[in-house]
Amino acid sequence: MHPVKRVEIIANAVELGKILDGLEKAGAPAYTIIRNVAGKSPGATATELDNIFVIVYCSPEQLKSVVEKIRPILNKFGGACYITDAMEIRSTRCVASL
Numbered sequence: 001m002h003p004v005k006r007v008e009i010i011a012n013a014v015e016l017g018k019i020l021d022g023l024e025k026a027g028a029p030a031y032t033i034i035r036n037v038a039g040k041s042p043g044a045t046a047t048e049l050d051n052i053f054v055i056v057y058c059s060p061e062q063l064k065s066v067v068e069k070i071r072p073i074l075n076k077f078g079g080a081c082y083i084t085d086a087m088e089i090r091s092t093r094c095v096a097s098l
Helices: 013-026 063-077
Strands: 002-012 031-041 044-058 080-088
Touching (some): 063 080
């Protein structure tokens, strides 16, 4: 098992290109996009289905770069980002390795 950081980004779908560009520039190895998400958080309700949920797993060393690229986008256009610790179990059939 290997320690990784799980980065979850919730934002308007219009900003997806900027977010993915930032992740590429930060060297994030891979990501998953879930489209048409809705939910509620303190002070905001996202009921329209034009939101995205991006999940990124990166090495602890890459995290600073990912945050530096994503924070300005969220500050300018809105959205949320959450970071948690996770463990990766690498298999012999792993598509992308961190």
